[in-house]
Amino acid sequence: APVILWLRRDLRLADQAALAAAVASGAPVIPVYILDDDTPKHRKMGAASRWWLHHSLTALDADLRALGSRLILRAGKSDDVLCALAEETGASAIHCMRHYEPWWRNAEKAVASGLSTGCAFVCHDGNYLLPAGSVTTGTGGQYKIYTPFMRALWQHMPPPVPLAAPAHVAAPHTWPASEGLNDWALLPTEPDWSGAMADMWIPGEAGARHRLEDFADKAKFYDEKRNLPSVAGSSFLSPHLHFGEISPAACWHATMHAGGSVDVFLKELVWRDYAQNVIVQMPEYGAKNARDAFDRLPWRDLSDPAVKADFVAWTKGRTGYPIVDAGMRQLWATGWMHNRVRMIAASFLVKHLLIDWREGEKWFWDTLVDADYGSNSVNWQWTAGTGVDSNMFVRIMAPLSQSEKFDAARYIREWVPELAGLQEPYIHDPDEYGARPKSYPRKIIGHKAARERALKAHEVVKS
Numbered sequence: 001a002p003v004i005l006w007l008r009r010d011l012r013l014a015d016q017a018a019l020a021a022a023v024a025s026g027a028p029v030i031p032v033y034i035l036d037d038d039t040p041k042h043r044k045m046g047a048a049s050r051w052w053l054h055h056s057l058t059a060l061d062a063d064l065r066a067l068g069s070r071l072i073l074r075a076g077k078s079d080d081v082l083c084a085l086a087e088e089t090g091a092s093a094i095h096c097m098r099h100y101e102p103w104w105r106n107a108e109k110a111v112a113s114g115l116s117t118g119c120a121f122v123c124h125d126g127n128y129l130l131p132a133g134s135v136t137t138g139t140g141g142q143y144k145i146y147t148p149f150m151r152a153l154w155q156h157m158p159p160p161v162p163l164a165a166p167a168h169v170a171a172p173h174t175w176p177a178s179e180g181l182n183d184w185a186l187l188p189t190e191p192d193w194s195g196a197m198a199d200m201w202i203p204g205e206a207g208a209r210h211r212l213e214d215f216a217d218k219a220k221f222y223d224e225k226r227n228l229p230s231v232a233g234s235s236f237l238s239p240h241l242h243f244g245e246i247s248p249a250a251c252w253h254a255t256m257h258a259g260g261s262v263d264v265f266l267k268e269l270v271w272r273d274y275a276q277n278v279i280v281q282m283p284e285y286g287a288k289n290a291r292d293a294f295d296r297l298p299w300r301d302l303s304d305p306a307v308k309a310d311f312v313a314w315t316k317g318r319t320g321y322p323i324v325d326a327g328m329r330q331l332w333a334t335g336w337m338h339n340r341v342r343m344i345a346a347s348f349l350v351k352h353l354l355i356d357w358r359e360g361e362k363w364f365w366d367t368l369v370d371a372d373y374g375s376n377s378v379n380w381q382w383t384a385g386t387g388v389d390s391n392m393f394v395r396i397m398a399p400l401s402q403s404e405k406f407d408a409a410r411y412i413r414e415w416v417p418e419l420a421g422l423q424e425p426y427i428h429d430p431d432e433y434g435a436r437p438k439s440y441p442r443k444i445i446g447h448k449a450a451r452e453r454a455l456k457a458h459e460v461v462k463s
């Protein structure tokens, strides 16, 4: 009897424990990807992620074919589809990698209870440095805060040496029917906004490997360069890691001996694990303030047209704050934004515009190619100060001085062409210097006024 390999955000052949187990069973393997918009609490994948998924599945199918296999595509509620496929093929087991989004945990439970007795269901680890929930405090409790979590996890590093991809994947005598990828219509059509994304990214395992090889040489300079938006100082691995096209263990092993400030990079990889650790403890993290007191904060109301206009200006990169606008336009064009600029842009929405972080989280969910339930909600709640860690709300970032401090002029020129002719320091704050070209908007709110409004709104949180 064949075994089923259920693929989700683990679209790779190397260091893929579920694939390795399926191959080791000696049975024919049926790799299946299910487009699931139906499992309860499922967050429908955003538009940029769908673009990525289309290309990643195309690459994975080609890679599987090179090993004598192929990818079967089905759409629907994961447990219904898998149980039916197990029945149809007489499979003896389903292997998958474990995932922690609340909907995937629901789906895993539903599959385990829905399968008939002849079919085993096995979840494997390896999409994270360690299984979420496995790093515990001295008394067996869960960590809520990043730093102690990181220190405890660090004791278990390095992760195991990554597994090589199998040389061959045995095919069944007959393949079950597959839906057509093009019929899923994951790619944008009119308008097709994916041009700059296609220029920047190569979704799939080979693209991920290239990024890692390229970064391994630069990893020692990570700390000096990662905060400079004008420089490509980070790894650009986030969408590849999100879709599981490369394992974190592979990233760790390729860089751990780089020297310099590579530990700073490895600690960022731990943030990824940390975020999963948070959503396992608080599955509603993407929708609920972790600090209840923030439920009282009077966010501005998006049904008011003036507030809506501010929100739209933020999404389109027309706030009059060049660093924010450059970031938001980079996001729209490429599906990615520099981390420092994500912090500045997110803080601007929440504090300068006093708009609920959940609106920003949703926008990022739709537009990021690395949109990740855990990482996105943890970082938004961190920026907003509503999260499990320290209350950051009153630390109001000044976008204009951040722009100067992190030397963002070249970045702004690239993404805000209206300002391309401006020199420093004018480019950081054209309004203030009287250097604003007509085509570029006025600041939608002054820094001082915004700061005062935010701090006043925050008073109800303190009381």
Ligand code: FAD
Residues within 6 Å of the ligand: 226, 234, 235, 236, 237, 238, 239, 241, 242, 265, 268, 269, 270, 271, 272, 275, 337, 338, 339, 340, 342, 343, 346, 364, 368, 370, 371, 372, 373, 375, 376, 377, 379, 380, 383
């Ligand atoms: P590098 O600096 O090279 O870091 C290596 C890897 O570590 C990243 O690929 C990522 O997997 C992980 N990582 C780094 N920083 C973080 C972090 N703060 N939290 C969790 N993981 C991290 N990252 C996402 O992957 N998905 C998201 O949806 C997401 N949303 C964010 C929202 C906000 C408001 C902010 C401030 C940050 C968000 N991040 C998110 C974190 C971070 O910005 C990106 O992971 C990073 O910019 C990706 O670029 P890189 O791969 O070059 O990162």
